[in-house]
Amino acid sequence: MKGISLTFVxxxxxxxxxxxxxxxxxxxTAILGAFDPEVKLLQGRLRNAKAVHIRGIAxxxxxxxxxxxxxxxxxxxxxxxxxxxxxxxxxxxxxxxIFTGISGGLNPKLLPGDIVIGRSVSHHDYGLVTDExxxxxxxxxxxxxxxxxxxxxxxxxxxxxxxxxxxxVRFEEIRINGQTRLPAAxxxxxxxxxxxVASARxxxxxxxxxQADVVEMEGAAVAQVCYQLKTSFxxxxxxxxxxxxxxxxxxxxxxxxAANNSAKLVVEIVxxxxxxxxxxxxxKNTKKEN
Numbered sequence: 001m002k003g004i005s006l007t008f009v010x011x012x013x014x015x016x017x018x019x020x021x022x023x024x025x026x027x028x029t030a031i032l033g034a035f036d037p038e039v040k041l042l043q044g045r046l047r048n049a050k051a052v053h054i055r056g057i058a059x060x061x062x063x064x065x066x067x068x069x070x071x072x073x074x075x076x077x078x079x080x081x082x083x084x085x086x087x088x089x090x091x092x093x094x095x096x097x098i099f100t101g102i103s104g105g106l107n108p109k110l111l112p113g114d115i116v117i118g119r120s121v122s123h124h125d126y127g128l129v130t131d132e133x134x135x136x137x138x139x140x141x142x143x144x145x146x147x148x149x150x151x152x153x154x155x156x157x158x159x160x161x162x163x164x165x166x167x168x169v170r171f172e173e174i175r176i177n178g179q180t181r182l183p184a185a186x187x188x189x190x191x192x193x194x195x196x197v198a199s200a201r202x203x204x205x206x207x208x209x210x211q212a213d214v215v216e217m218e219g220a221a222v223a224q225v226c227y228q229l230k231t232s233f234x235x236x237x238x239x240x241x242x243x244x245x246x247x248x249x250x251x252x253x254x255x256x257x258a259a260n261n262s263a264k265l266v267v268e269i270v271x272x273x274x275x276x277x278x279x280x281x282x283x284k285n286t287k288k289e290n
Contacts, residue, residue: 027095028068041263081218085225096232103214104243106207112254113174113183118190118235120151121223122210125193152223155232165268171261188213192220198247238262
């Protein structure tokens with residue numbers, strides 16, 4: 001099915017979101033990914049899907065596990081991620097934004113396939129460079145002029161939901177060095193920069209500067225836009241490599257399993273959100289009856 005052009009976006013938005021925007025609990029959940037395969041894993045599960053094109057970006061509107069969702073591909077890098085997130089929030093007014101995808105592991109406890117639920121996100125390439133090296137800082141919010149935190153915190157409610165959801169998911173097993181293991185999920189810090197890290201030295205430096213557990217190229221841009229536009233967010237990252245000299249080869253080897261595991265967790269989070277909405281609606285109805 002061909003996408004809907006920008007010309008018809010105002011009409012389409014009214015049509016689609018007459019059902020979405022009547023109450024807070026029915027607002028859509030937005031799901032973003034940087035690579036096409038990451039998004040397609042979820043796109044194939046959408047029901048009643050329609051594509052809305054805004055400035056050339058395809059936003060897939062439909063339902064996932066009974067939840068109204070918007071699904072979109074950001075492309076790689078911080079600017080692409082920020083652009084897509086801004087268009088998304090401006091046009092669709094989602095209740096929350098979830099980013100799914102792969103990452104390089106910085107924490108020595110992590111192995112390919114493991115999942116990190118970002119409790120906070122940080123730009124590892126923003127700050128001051130002197131002869132002594134890189135000193136991390138944070139951008140100012142252009143809306144109010146205040147500095148953002150270096151570690152942008154995820155929505156605590158989404159974080160709690162994600163932790164619970166992870167307990168209900170059986171992740172795909174992964175074979176490393178001749179041994180099969182079941183990946184694990186944990187919370188951690190996500191570091192973001194416009195570089196693919198494939199260096200043990202750079203890996204150690206990023207971990208030291210921003211205490212990141214994983215490194216990737218979009219999360220902090222999404223987080224910054226959401227933080228400044230007061231929209232809840234959560235970054236989910238699955239480890240595809242260890243950000244060392246073998247990173248490119250490992251990513252090719254483990255990418256599919258890592259992406260699948262991240263998508264599995266996102267689906268379970270959506271299920272939890274659906275259940276939460278039902279409970280909230282039931283509580284409201286009970287209060288009305290009383």
